[in-house]
Amino acid sequence: MSExxxxxxxxxxxxxxxxxxxxxxxxxxxxxxxDDYGNNPALVFPGRVNWNYNKLNEEVDQLAAGLVxxxxxxxxxxxxxSPNKPExxxxxxxxxxxxxxxxxxxxxxxxxELEHVLVKAGIKALFSATSFKNSDYLxxxxxxxxxxxxxxxxxxxxxxxxxxxxxxxxxxxxxSQIMDYQDVKNLGSNVSTKExxxxxxxxxPGNSINIQFTSGTTGAPKGATLSHRNIINNARxxxxxxxxxxxDKLCLPVPLYHCFGMVMGVLGCITKGACIVLxxxxxxxxxxxxxxxxxxxxxxxxxPTMFISMLDLLASYPLNIQSLRTGIMAGAxxxxxxxxxxxxDMHMSQVTIxxxxxxxxxxxxxxxxxxxxxxxxxxxxxxxxxAEVKIxxxxxxxxxxxxxxxxxxxxxxxxxxxxxxxxxxxxxxDSDGWMHTGDLGILDQVGYCxxxxxxxxxxxxxxxxxxxxxxxxxxxxxxxxxxxxxxGVPDEQLGEEVCxxxxxxxxxxxxxxxxxxxxxxxxxxxxxxxxxxxxxxxxMTVTGKPQKFLMRASMLKELDFKSNKL
Numbered sequence: 001m002s003e004x005x006x007x008x009x010x011x012x013x014x015x016x017x018x019x020x021x022x023x024x025x026x027x028x029x030x031x032x033x034x035d036d037y038g039n040n041p042a043l044v045f046p047g048r049v050n051w052n053y054n055k056l057n058e059e060v061d062q063l064a065a066g067l068v069x070x071x072x073x074x075x076x077x078x079x080x081x082s083p084n085k086p087e088x089x090x091x092x093x094x095x096x097x098x099x100x101x102x103x104x105x106x107x108x109x110x111x112x113e114l115e116h117v118l119v120k121a122g123i124k125a126l127f128s129a130t131s132f133k134n135s136d137y138l139x140x141x142x143x144x145x146x147x148x149x150x151x152x153x154x155x156x157x158x159x160x161x162x163x164x165x166x167x168x169x170x171x172x173x174x175x176s177q178i179m180d181y182q183d184v185k186n187l188g189s190n191v192s193t194k195e196x197x198x199x200x201x202x203x204x205p206g207n208s209i210n211i212q213f214t215s216g217t218t219g220a221p222k223g224a225t226l227s228h229r230n231i232i233n234n235a236r237x238x239x240x241x242x243x244x245x246x247x248d249k250l251c252l253p254v255p256l257y258h259c260f261g262m263v264m265g266v267l268g269c270i271t272k273g274a275c276i277v278l279x280x281x282x283x284x285x286x287x288x289x290x291x292x293x294x295x296x297x298x299x300x301x302x303x304p305t306m307f308i309s310m311l312d313l314l315a316s317y318p319l320n321i322q323s324l325r326t327g328i329m330a331g332a333x334x335x336x337x338x339x340x341x342x343x344x345d346m347h348m349s350q351v352t353i354x355x356x357x358x359x360x361x362x363x364x365x366x367x368x369x370x371x372x373x374x375x376x377x378x379x380x381x382x383x384x385x386x387a388e389v390k391i392x393x394x395x396x397x398x399x400x401x402x403x404x405x406x407x408x409x410x411x412x413x414x415x416x417x418x419x420x421x422x423x424x425x426x427x428x429x430d431s432d433g434w435m436h437t438g439d440l441g442i443l444d445q446v447g448y449c450x451x452x453x454x455x456x457x458x459x460x461x462x463x464x465x466x467x468x469x470x471x472x473x474x475x476x477x478x479x480x481x482x483x484x485x486x487x488g489v490p491d492e493q494l495g496e497e498v499c500x501x502x503x504x505x506x507x508x509x510x511x512x513x514x515x516x517x518x519x520x521x522x523x524x525x526x527x528x529x530x531x532x533x534x535x536x537x538x539x540m541t542v543t544g545k546p547q548k549f550l551m552r553a554s555m556l557k558e559l560d561f562k563s564n565k566l
Contacts, residue, residue, distance in 0.1 A: 030097075045085070
């Protein structure tokens with residue numbers, strides 16, 4: 001890609017604009033790719049699926065036709081609550097085919113979190129896995145929606161969820177009360193390709209196509225709403241940067257519910273006619289390395305903790321993965337020693353670092369394949385094409401190059417809105433179109449960006465964003481908790497871990513194991529605090545605001561006393 005332009009020695013940078021923005025919808029582009037690369041491998045799930053682009057296109061049309069017969073129209077929200085599966089990719093593209101909005105739901109969510117998403121997004125049809133590891137998805141659905149057993153999931157009526165009409169299961173289960181994925185495909189047998197083409201022709205690149213729930217810059221999870229134009233162009237620029245083409249196979253052990261998987265990965269491959277490889281339903285270092293070795297994958301996406309697990313396994317389970325060349329490490333800062341080992345032991349000389357947020361589709365900065373190793377670990381690279389970034393101080397003024405401030409992003413990549421939340425949207429996107437990220441950063445003299453912290457107290461644990469208030473609100477439900485403050489502390493493996501300081505009600509007894517047990521199965525596992533500390537009071541400002549930075553400093557001393565690794 002061409003160089004970015006740093007403006008007037010102040011922290012204001014614009015990406016190159018030599019190539020125009022694509023003004024296309026996802027179904028338009030998928031058709032072009034199928035025409036150009038129909039016989040190219042498109043999607044592989046070892047042992048189950050090995051499709052070329054012609055077959056993938058056929059599967060997409062069959063499911064899209066079934067959605068039409070189910071009564072799904074343009075703008076309707078369709079949820080998916082599942083680990084990685086071939087059906088996930090097909091549904092992503094099938095909803096885009098007919099203009100429905102895919103709502104991606106974290107497969108680690110529990111009923112209290114799922115309820116928020118179903119209601120907030122007004123989901124009309126929910127595709128759900130049946131079970132995975134210790135998650136009984138159908139059991140959780142029944143606990144949340146008892147009406148499932150009072151009728152048929154294809155004609156659901158629930159006062160609690162007035163928009164929800166259909167629940168469709170993905171995967172092996174003989175549960176006759178809930179419609180099956182294959183049933184939906186069969187429904188569309190008499191819907192012609194011409195009819196689907198007619199629907200697709202009415203779609204616009206600026207139409208909303210995806211809602212991803214994120215903690216954003218403030219508050220509880222909100223639905224970042226993204227368009228065809230947002231995500232297909234971001235996918236294109238991400239894979240341009242790692243020099244992906246139609247001959248590549250990209251291994252994706254990262255979850256599809258997040259932009260890393262579904263935009264940078266799935267759509268990124270489609271923009272190039274490359275092959276999507278899903279090694280397993282969730283990250284497994286052995287399955288990932290075996291898929292890379294057996295399928296001769298040339299690219300790999302992972303977060304640092306995943307790379308560390310694969311490097312550790314390679315020491316005792318050597319495999320031939322010399323086919324690897326490129327990829328992305330994102331989600332958390334990368335230790336330089338890990339980057340060295342990834343480039344040498346995993347042969348990924350062209351691995352890059354990417355930075356962004358769901359609200360920016362997601363990537364705004366990315367290192368290049370030929371950037372020095374030092375730049376790939378101390379910075380997040382340079383700005384993407386057609387993006388614009390400024391770094392501002394507390395007064396909103398652009399700071400000089402080399403000075404710290406809040407990162408603000410503008411351009412095609414900024415989301416349309418937080419779904420049906422005008423106040424939250426206005427608090428994050430100003431009247432000039434700048435997305436205020438809440439992240440602190442520094443631009444150097446040639447446009448490399450270094451992330452230095454966060455204005456808010458968001459916790460990033462192993463690539464998962466955790467907003468402390470959400471965990472605090474849940475812990476307040478415990479009958480013995482009087483007050484609680486949640487914050488992040490450093491962790492060598494995951495980047496950060498969740499810590500909770502708790503004040504108990506007078507004369508109440510409670511210990512760490514009781515609170516962890518209280519959380520189990522009710523909130524996502526990654527949100528459950530690793531550390532609980534019981535206090536009589538919190539450090540406060542003179543105006544009564546809790547000082548989390550002092551709590552964190554206290555924990556750092558305590559943990560450092562126990563372990564020199566932090």
